[in-house]
Amino acid sequence: MMGSNRLPEIRKARQILGRTLIFRDANEHDAAFILELRTDSQKSRYLSATTADLEKQKTWLNLYSKQNDQAYFIIENLQGEPLGTVRLYDAQGHSFCWGSWILKVGAPSTAAIESSLMVYAYAIDHLKFQSAHFDVRKGNETVWRFHERFGAMRVDATELDYLYRISDERIFEAQKRYKKYLPLPVIIN
Numbered sequence: 301m302m303g304s305n306r307l308p309e310i311r312k313a314r315q316i317l318g319r320t321l322i323f324r325d326a327n328e329h330d331a332a333f334i335l336e337l338r339t340d341s342q343k344s345r346y347l348s349a350t351t352a353d354l355e356k357q358k359t360w361l362n363l364y365s366k367q368n369d370q371a372y373f374i375i376e377n378l379q380g381e382p383l384g385t386v387r388l389y390d391a392q393g394h395s396f397c398w399g400s401w402i403l404k405v406g407a408p409s410t411a412a413i414e415s416s417l418m419v420y421a422y423a424i425d426h427l428k429f430q431s432a433h434f435d436v437r438k439g440n441e442t443v444w445r446f447h448e449r450f451g452a453m454r455v456d457a458t459e460l461d462y463l464y465r466i467s468d469e470r471i472f473e474a475q476k477r478y479k480k481y482l483p484l485p486v487i488i489n
């Protein structure tokens with residue numbers, strides 16, 4: 301069988317269409333929006349620090365556009381209004397990592413579940429990863445509770461973070477349980 305032993309790879313997509321959300325590949329024109337989110341004192345509390353420097357952010361996004369091992373998306377509603385960000389990176393064998401997950405104040409309350417389901421639809425169903433890993437700051441309790449309710453297992457901890465893994469089995473269960481948030485397969489362009 302051709303390619304059956306190949307490891308999955310994180311690929312960029314121009315856009316991924318969900319139910320009420322669209323993921324759009326980030327580019328340098330998103331620098332101001334991303335900076336606004338990442339320097340919001342409430343939102344950035346548990347994120348690695350970002351310098352409030354627009355040029356640096358543009359440079360980072362330019363560099364990103366040339367990289368083939370991560371996918372950074374702007375989360376938008378169907379009207380094209382930006383609501384947040386999410387990133388897939390650090391493929392390790394059959395597992396991928398996701399993070400840089402932020403939704404702006406005022407995003408619909410279904411956006412967290414739908415955007416997680418879209419991440420897994422893309423990485424597991426489309427790119428054929430078999431599990432995910434990520435870390436969450438210990439103090440970021442609402443977020444690690446979110447992941448635990450979703451089915452992620454806490455596997456380790458550092459001084460600052462809890463480390464989580466979620467298997468495809470748990471992801472498939474969550475896809476069924478939360479089907480109303482994303483009833484159809486995502487459309488990838």
Ligand SMILES: CC(C)(COP(=O)(O)OP(=O)(O)OC[C@H]1O[C@@H](n2cnc3c(N)ncnc32)[C@H](O)[C@@H]1OP(=O)(O)O)[C@@H](O)C(=O)NCCC(=O)NCCS
Nearest residue numbers: 343346401402403409410412435436440442443446449450
């Ligand atoms: C991470 C982030 C995007 C999550 O989004 P969020 O909207 O805060 O997620 P919530 O856990 O509040 O979930 C949203 C809603 O879905 C509901 N929900 C969450 N999980 C659910 C579940 N399993 N079943 C049913 N409803 C659920 C919540 O109760 C909440 O409903 P409400 O708005 O009526 O209170 C957001 O908190 C954020 O931007 N945080 C700052 C950045 C950050 O720390 N990112 C994480 C880095 S690891």
